[in-house]
Amino acid sequence: MSFLTVSNVHHTYFSSEAATEALQDINLSIEKSEFVSFVGPSGCGKTTLLSIIAGLFQPTAGKVLIEDQDVFANADLSIGYMLQQDYLFPWKTIEENVTLGLKLLNKNKEESKGIASTLLEDVGLPSIEKKYPRELSGGMRQRVALARTLAVDPKILLLDEPFSALDYQSKLKLEDLVHKLMKEYGKTAVLVTHDIGEAIAMSDRIFLFSPSPGRLYQTFEVPADLKNLTPFEARSHSSYSELFQTIWKELESLEHQ
Numbered sequence: 001m002s003f004l005t006v007s008n009v010h011h012t013y014f015s016s017e018a019a020t021e022a023l024q025d026i027n028l029s030i031e032k033s034e035f036v037s038f039v040g041p042s043g044c045g046k047t048t049l050l051s052i053i054a055g056l057f058q059p060t061a062g063k064v065l066i067e068d069q070d071v072f073a074n075a076d077l078s079i080g081y082m083l084q085q086d087y088l089f090p091w092k093t094i095e096e097n098v099t100l101g102l103k104l105l106n107k108n109k110e111e112s113k114g115i116a117s118t119l120l121e122d123v124g125l126p127s128i129e130k131k132y133p134r135e136l137s138g139g140m141r142q143r144v145a146l147a148r149t150l151a152v153d154p155k156i157l158l159l160d161e162p163f164s165a166l167d168y169q170s171k172l173k174l175e176d177l178v179h180k181l182m183k184e185y186g187k188t189a190v191l192v193t194h195d196i197g198e199a200i201a202m203s204d205r206i207f208l209f210s211p212s213p214g215r216l217y218q219t220f221e222v223p224a225d226l227k228n229l230t231p232f233e234a235r236s237h238s239s240y241s242e243l244f245q246t247i248w249k250e251l252e253s254l255e256h257q
Ligand SMILES: Nc1ncnc2c1ncn2[C@@H]1O[C@H](COP(=O)(O)OP(=O)(O)OP(=O)(O)O)[C@@H](O)[C@H]1O
Pocket: 013, 014, 015, 020, 021, 022, 040, 041, 042, 043, 044, 045, 046, 047, 048, 049, 214
């Protein structure tokens, strides 16, 4: 049994004027501790599928199971979501932001502070507990958002373009950090990205979707020699360029269909 299975998922958005078929017959599975990416042209349903995996809404048909439990029916399944914006509360300190989820779970205050301090150290930001978000750079804020996501020890991390608003150097550094922490913590993660290079450098497998309606078009296994490298190192490996060319060509062909 896989850790996560998406079975026969279809999704149509209905408005008073139109029905948009966003996803058609999606079937895939993800193993525990695996890091996968969803890539594909704009509008192919990546964010829709990620939201369905998060249990934010029910698909028109089909289901998503995590460890055999339906994500939509089990609101208590702990799923971490990280987005392009950090959504830190400006009026709360960094410590309060990181411990917010723990507070909602009624965790002991001192224990929560301990978890926050360890995680902030893990993301390379020790001793900033009493600062406010406005005192930090964009990259630092995203690292705080990562610590906040990890604080509740989620079963899976869903990452929707979390690096795309950052400058290139911060993006590469954060990719390395997320990759390292996911491996250390043995977390399962799904990344939505427009950046093929990022998908190759970070993932074990890549799912390429085609648009109108969104379908799973092809799956790529990232070569083993890249998986043992940091994303930064992977980007200068010959296997990286080969896979990049292959996926690029597939994407080009999809965009001209
Ligand atoms: N709330 C909504 N109501 C109606 N249609 C929607 C809604 N959200 C998305 N869609 C449509 O569903 C399709 C899939 O959208 P989705 O945002 O999932 O794609 P995406 O691959 O994440 O796109 P992008 O890469 O541009 O972020 C698109 O045709 C989009 O216009």
